Amino acid sequence: MALDQLYQEILLDHYKQPRNKGVLDDANVRLELKNPFCGDEILLTLRVADGFVEDVAFAGSGCVISQASASVMTEKIKGMRVAQVREMAEQFSELVKTGHAEAVSAQEDDDLEAFRGVCEFPTRVKCAMLAWRTLLQGLEHHEHAHPHPVASNPSGAQK
Amino acid sequence: MALDQLYQEILLDHYKQPRNKGVLDDANVRLELKNPFCGDEILLTLRVADGFVEDVAFAGSGCVISQASASVMTEKIKGMRVAQVREMAEQFSELVKTGHAEAVSAQEDDDLEAFRGVCEFPTRVKCAMLAWRTLLQGLEHHEHAHPHPVASNPSGAQK
Amino acid sequence: MLTDLRKEFPLFSAAANRDLVYLDSAATAQRPQRVITAMNDFYAQDNANPHRGAYRLAERATQHYEAARAKVAAFIHAAAAEEIIFTRNATEAVNFIAYGWADHHVQPGEVILVTELEHHSNLVPWQMLAQRRGAILKYIEFDDQGHLRLDQMEERLRERPRLLALTQVSNALGTINPVAEIIARAHEAGVVVVVDGAQSVPHMRVDVQSMQADFFVFSGHKMLGPLGIGVLYANQRHHAGLQPVLYGGDMISSVDYHHSDWNDMPWKMEAGTQHVAGAVGLAAAIDFLGEIGMEAVAEHDHTLTRHALEQLQKLDRIILYGPRENHAAVISFNIGAIHPHDLATFLDQRGIAIRSGHHCAQLVMRKLGVAATARASFYLYNTLEDVDRLIDGLNAAKEYFGKWL
Amino acid sequence: MLTDLRKEFPLFSAAANRDLVYLDSAATAQRPQRVITAMNDFYAQDNANPHRGAYRLAERATQHYEAARAKVAAFIHAAAAEEIIFTRNATEAVNFIAYGWADHHVQPGEVILVTELEHHSNLVPWQMLAQRRGAILKYIEFDDQGHLRLDQMEERLRERPRLLALTQVSNALGTINPVAEIIARAHEAGVVVVVDGAQSVPHMRVDVQSMQADFFVFSGHKMLGPLGIGVLYANQRHHAGLQPVLYGGDMISSVDYHHSDWNDMPWKMEAGTQHVAGAVGLAAAIDFLGEIGMEAVAEHDHTLTRHALEQLQKLDRIILYGPRENHAAVISFNIGAIHPHDLATFLDQRGIAIRSGHHCAQLVMRKLGVAATARASFYLYNTLEDVDRLIDGLNAAKEYFGKWL
Ligand SMILES: Cc1ncc(COP(=O)(O)O)c(C=O)c1O
Numbered sequence A, B: 001m002a003l004d005q006l007y008q009e010i011l012l013d014h015y016k017q018p019r020n021k022g023v024l025d026d027a028n029v030r031l032e033l034k035n036p037f038c039g040d041e042i043l044l045t046l047r048v049a050d051g052f053v054e055d056v057a058f059a060g061s062g063c064v065i066s067q068a069s070a071s072v073m074t075e076k077i078k079g080m081r082v083a084q085v086r087e088m089a090e091q092f093s094e095l096v097k098t099g100h101a102e103a104v105s106a107q108e109d110d111d112l113e114a115f116r117g118v119c120e121f122p123t124r125v126k127c128a129m130l131a132w133r134t135l136l137q138g139l140e141h142h143e144h145a146h147p148h149p150v151a152s153n154p155s156g157a158q159k
Numbered sequence C, D: 001m002l003t004d005l006r007k008e009f010p011l012f013s014a015a016a017n018r019d020l021v022y023l024d025s026a027a028t029a030q031r032p033q034r035v036i037t038a039m040n041d042f043y044a045q046d047n048a049n050p051h052r053g054a055y056r057l058a059e060r061a062t063q064h065y066e067a068a069r070a071k072v073a074a075f076i077h078a079a080a081a082e083e084i085i086f087t088r089n090a091t092e093a094v095n096f097i098a099y100g101w102a103d104h105h106v107q108p109g110e111v112i113l114v115t116e117l118e119h120h121s122n123l124v125p126w127q128m129l130a131q132r133r134g135a136i137l138k139y140i141e142f143d144d145q146g147h148l149r150l151d152q153m154e155e156r157l158r159e160r161p162r163l164l165a166l167t168q169v170s171n172a173l174g175t176i177n178p179v180a181e182i183i184a185r186a187h188e189a190g191v192v193v194v195v196d197g198a199q200s201v202p203h204m205r206v207d208v209q210s211m212q213a214d215f216f217v218f219s220g221h222k223m224l225g226p227l228g229i230g231v232l233y234a235n236q237r238h239h240a241g242l243q244p245v246l247y248g249g250d251m252i253s254s255v256d257y258h259h260s261d262w263n264d265m266p267w268k269m270e271a272g273t274q275h276v277a278g279a280v281g282l283a284a285a286i287d288f289l290g291e292i293g294m295e296a297v298a299e300h301d302h303t304l305t306r307h308a309l310e311q312l313q314k315l316d317r318i319i320l321y322g323p324r325e326n327h328a329a330v331i332s333f334n335i336g337a338i339h340p341h342d343l344a345t346f347l348d349q350r351g352i353a354i355r356s357g358h359h360c361a362q363l364v365m366r367k368l369g370v371a372a373t374a375r376a377s378f379y380l381y382n383t384l385e386d387v388d389r390l391i392d393g394l395n396a397a398k399e400y401f402g403k404w405l
């Protein structure tokens, strides 16, 4: 049943027990975004230093898809290079929009894979993307505010 | 041919040789109206006294229908009681809109009768009515400015 | 109850919608074939730019357009066709009142009164007006059954507000406001009243004269009419005070290099080429509703709503929002911890289309303390069976999500 | 020349229009069956309120709507779909620029530049803007062939105006303005340029990127699309500076009691339920035009126009207005003392529909020293025979009225 493709155990698990839920006290990136069509909102707080995401947390309420996506995202990106984060966001976006994402498949990452079913539910893509969109915008604001090498692209890893 | 019903000799005659064309120097009613959909305009000047239209003239340019209508109108109403003028305007309006106008028929007035064909050309009703609309509005303004018995309805003739 | 209407609506016979239970008419209704045909006929026989041509085709187009205006006027019992301005939708109509009337009449420091029940379309224009004019926006709250607090209204009216904007029927809670009484009280206090009829006109007999509305707005697409056409009713007493909002072709009487004069009402409010086919379609929708009779429509909606409320109440862990009695054909609810989006997706898999979200009424959501609700709304093509399928679907959803949530 | 297109347009097969020579496409075009069918199919299969529902029907409606936006973007070679805002018509689009951009950027005392050629829709909004902002409206005149006086433009540009609004093609004279060059010059002077494409988009290939327009507007109904849908193209560089004009549902991101935030472009400019069927119909019109090819359309119109000009010139006592060369498919003229209204009525009796009047360009009329002109305009369904019937009609009119006028 298509529905089971969407509501995979992993998602429901993250929804019930969200990881990194809360607000960082020492965040240097902070952004709140709303899904204009449903009112769901997310507050994302990150601590970025030396080009790495040192810590991250999310708050807000929403549906299974948006909450699970936020929870998984925080797990994945903690400790990751900012450039890599951007890459992953792009891969995730491709995954939930098209169902195809070579890069994700190659990683055999079950947590990300679990979102592949979203592509069958185009109205829910926005839910899956909310946390990631917030993340990207937050990083962009941060970059503008702190235009040092951190935010640039020393490794060339970012496309 | 329907066209000949519209462009009757009487109309064309008035169009070629408009009566009372010009601007009254001693007018106490003066109004300019435009047909918003074609830009044709008419300037009507009247001298009203003791409840009678003592004199009237029209200026402006327009099509056969609007010019002939203005010319015929000035001829008809010169020397007429204001109350009667209103009545005639109503009859004329009925005539050009519906083609039926008992009152006009009863008068056997060839000049007015000549406009009966307009009803077959609904887009031209506005042209035929322009002078009369201007007249009515002019009289109304006058009435507001000079609220004495003249403009009221002593004879009861006005409905 | 009305029966057999479903077959008049081609959308329900489309292959993709064969089993569709459409419960989102409060967002937009479906259209009977007749409305579609009326538009087609217009395009295929009588299409021209109205008001502008001296040829017969243009005259036919003009007649269609102005006849539609007269039909709308009669439908809501306006005194004259000139009181009907065609707009894109109810939203634009409210904005026209704000820019065209209120901007010219509301003074700095004056109070503008709205209610917490309002759809964003009858709320944000007043927020922005208050900002532009330095006016003060105040609210009438609703109580825990979704009824306006009329005691609070009385208090607010004592502050002599300039304008009161309120909805006749709430699209988020299903509240039916007693607009006639409210307007009578407001008028005693000298307050001009704007009524949002987007959710009332489709479902009940509306008489703008007897309710004494100053301005009244609604949308064609929620009452079986086409998209892209809405209505602003402006009582004649406000015509002199109503200024054009959009400028351009057809709304002028003359244009000079640095000055222009306006056309008469209602045309001065309709700039550029209008959606004539939309007006024609709306007229056909009014004919359709008229033949059924608005009393019959209201009765039908009422029967469905009563049945739905009865059945919903029986569900375990359901939260029903809004009034318990006299409920319009739109029901907001939540079930346990299931997020409305997840519920909507689940139901959609069973062919049941409900809305989920804030329904463009975020103040209502705030007040209820939720981010979103699920919402089912009914119209004349819905059946008792549709309601039963909704209930079955909700039971199944509880089972599906139950183990997790 | 294009042939056999007439049969694709149902209006020409309607009994009432069997012999119709429709020469008023500059006012509004007719629609091919395909455009009508596209709208019908939308209503009959995929109708729902887009952006709002979590169910598949609503998703299909959303996809239709956003696909239409992308199609429009591609058609005028915009850089991104987000640059396309759907409006009711070109008129509304100009007003959106005036209220949404110019009201926030034009300072008291600054100069706003327009041309004498403008349609009221690209003129009156700027008159009123000048009034609201205390700006100064100045004109670029046209010469006796209807060409803009580019020397005067250079002078005016030295006054550092804030904004220049001009039409790409004049609907009253048939002038085709060299917009790309004008924009280049204006940009050198730091001037933001608004282009009215109402008469160009239907007839020629338009590339908003290569012409570098800041804002560009047009109407669906003049390019074979439905009524009630128009387009505002807003170059991305102005998105941050463009403020919403109409407030309400769908254009917000969040609403609180005294403050609201806006949605992203282009949705922040589209308040309330939009004319989705209209967008779908417009997309179908674009497909239709695309398959024929805009070059072929332009060539066809050009052939008709050349033939018409040749034949008209031969008529005794004709006065032709506008350029002698490079003339768009719209021809204004007068014959002797025959008033254009009388001419239009006469021709209409022979099944020939032309426009008569000021064509919403009263400044042009003033400049020409006439109250009105007759106007014939052509589109892809017109034929050389249509032109010949016009000429025959004009000869007959001269005979009919000749003895009098
Ligand atoms: C040059 C020009 N601009 C603007 C318009 C206005 O178009 P609409 O009436 O569709 O808004 C027209 C059409 O009448 C036009 O010819």
Ligand SMILES: Cc1ncc(COP(=O)(O)O)c(C=O)c1O
Binding pocket: C026, C027, C089, C090, C091, C092, C119, C121, C122, C167, C169, C170, C171, C196, C198, C199, C219, C360, D249, D271, D272, D273
């Ligand atoms: C109460 C109410 N007012 C206004 C609107 C706005 O209607 P539209 O989107 O057609 O402008 C709606 C519909 O969403 C509504 O329910």
